[in-house]
Amino acid sequence: MTDLLPYLKGDGRPYELEYKIAGNSGTQTVQTQEEGKLFYNVKGQEWERLYWDPETIYREADTSEAPDKYYVQMKDGVSGADWVKRNMDPGEEYQTDLLVKHYWKATGELRAEAQVSNTLRLVAVHDTYTFKSGIILQDVVEMAWIIGGQPEELYYYAKGYGLVAWKQVKRGWESYICEELLGRPDLVREVVRWLPDDPSPLYYKPTSDIKPCLMRVVGSAATMLSVRTGPGINHDRVWKAKGGTLIQVNSAEKTAPGNVWAEWGSGLWCAIEYNGDTYMTRVDGGEALVPDEPFRLLRPKGYVTQLFGKRPEVYARWNLPGHEGIDFGVPIGSTVRALHDGTVYRVHLKDDNNYGIHVRIAHVFPNGKEYKTIQAHMRLALVKVGDVVVRGQPVGEIGLTGNTTGPHEHTSLKEKGATAAGLTNYPGDFIDPALWIDL
Numbered sequence: 001m002t003d004l005l006p007y008l009k010g011d012g013r014p015y016e017l018e019y020k021i022a023g024n025s026g027t028q029t030v031q032t033q034e035e036g037k038l039f040y041n042v043k044g045q046e047w048e049r050l051y052w053d054p055e056t057i058y059r060e061a062d063t064s065e066a067p068d069k070y071y072v073q074m075k076d077g078v079s080g081a082d083w084v085k086r087n088m089d090p091g092e093e094y095q096t097d098l099l100v101k102h103y104w105k106a107t108g109e110l111r112a113e114a115q116v117s118n119t120l121r122l123v124a125v126h127d128t129y130t131f132k133s134g135i136i137l138q139d140v141v142e143m144a145w146i147i148g149g150q151p152e153e154l155y156y157y158a159k160g161y162g163l164v165a166w167k168q169v170k171r172g173w174e175s176y177i178c179e180e181l182l183g184r185p186d187l188v189r190e191v192v193r194w195l196p197d198d199p200s201p202l203y204y205k206p207t208s209d210i211k212p213c214l215m216r217v218v219g220s221a222a223t224m225l226s227v228r229t230g231p232g233i234n235h236d237r238v239w240k241a242k243g244g245t246l247i248q249v250n251s252a253e254k255t256a257p258g259n260v261w262a263e264w265g266s267g268l269w270c271a272i273e274y275n276g277d278t279y280m281t282r283v284d285g286g287e288a289l290v291p292d293e294p295f296r297l298l299r300p301k302g303y304v305t306q307l308f309g310k311r312p313e314v315y316a317r318w319n320l321p322g323h324e325g326i327d328f329g330v331p332i333g334s335t336v337r338a339l340h341d342g343t344v345y346r347v348h349l350k351d352d353n354n355y356g357i358h359v360r361i362a363h364v365f366p367n368g369k370e371y372k373t374i375q376a377h378m379r380l381a382l383v384k385v386g387d388v389v390v391r392g393q394p395v396g397e398i399g400l401t402g403n404t405t406g407p408h409e410h411t412s413l414k415e416k417g418a419t420a421a422g423l424t425n426y427p428g429d430f431i432d433p434a435l436w437i438d439l
């Protein structure tokens with residue numbers, strides 16, 4: 001048995017290949033670059049990416065298809081497809097079925113896709129091998145891509161180097177090592193912005209059963225945001241958003257929500273975990289995306305009689321852009337319950353203002369930020385300042401106090417610092433409770 005990994009992966013030394021392909025000839029500098037459990041076969045600026053686990057070596061993206069094209073090998077919805085077993089005997093073959101998706105480098109848009117079947121054979125393990133240039137290398141494996149039982153292409157990998165020769169058997173096209181370039185600077189890989197830094201399958205899982213959630217764009221600059229299920233997979237949706245924007249991710253749109261955010265690679269990609277699955281999110285423009293936990297406030301009973309932001313003409317007299325909360329119509333005497341765990345910081349017991357008898361509670365949401373809720377138009381408050389309350393705990397009973405034409409629970413939500421940060425156009429940190437309440 002031969003472990004193919006040290007042959008395929010090399011140790012990063014650069015060397016020159018002489019090539020004769022389709023009437024063209026010349027030389028090209030190549031190098032294998034290792035990054036974690038990935039390695040790149042770099043050819044000039046273009047590259048092919050592989051990774052491995054204890055049993056298998058996988059091929060994933062290849063930017064050398066053409067100057068304007070790249071492709072990604074996929075299997076079972078995962079980026080990267082098994083290519084060879086790590087440990088093979090001479091003469092042994094490895095067969096696999098995979099999907100190849102072809103894309104445009106400029107837009108990341110899908111050009112074509114095809115289901116293919118690959119068979120690789122370990123032809124021989126050579127103690128020494130003499131290449132056409134006269135260069136002799138030790139420890140060379142010779143592999144073949146088999147079509148119809150016959151070798152279509154031959155690959156030669158030398159331990160410590162990587163791919164040192166290639167041959168297209170029928171056409172006679174070939175390349176082979178012609179010069180060692182020790183001490184040369186590393187090649188600079190071209191950037192294909194649609195490909196993430198790390199395609200490891202751990203971070204690529206197909207979307208399924210995604211539930212709605214909220215994500216918040218952090219930073220202040222205008223941001224183009226695309227959420228997708230994996231590298232090279234077309235945008236599921238693109239938002240134009242700016243810092244502070246809360247984005248509602250809907251399952252129907254097959255986007256990628258989550259409750260854990262991790263900066264990934266250059267910071268342009270995020271891995272988001274949700275229900276044990278991990279999804280990739282790309283954030284263009286250098287901004288990060290923080291998905292808030294799939295956390296919801298308790299929904300007050302009753303039916304919605306007025307949404308946030310409605311009737312600006314009425315609320316202008318209080319210098320508000322519109323209704324500063326949501327109204328839920330309920331019968332007089334209905335129990336008002338705390339929308340979330342918190343501490344009562346104000347109880348107004350007189351019917352002498354717009355809210356009438358009302359209760360205000362301070363909360364810390366699972367995203368770590370501080371919020372306040374106001375529940376108004378009560379006939380009776382059941383808590384006092386300083387009380388620690390739990391979600392669902394009765395805090396009052398609905399009445400007709402304050403500015404009201406019928407019994408309803410007015411619910412306002414404030415996020416600390418939201419006005420100053422420009423997250424809301426309301427004064428007093430009012431934000432739309434619908435962001436946290438399922439209406």
Ligand SMILES: [Zn+2]
Pocket residue numbers: 306323325326327410411
């Ligand atoms: Zn109201």
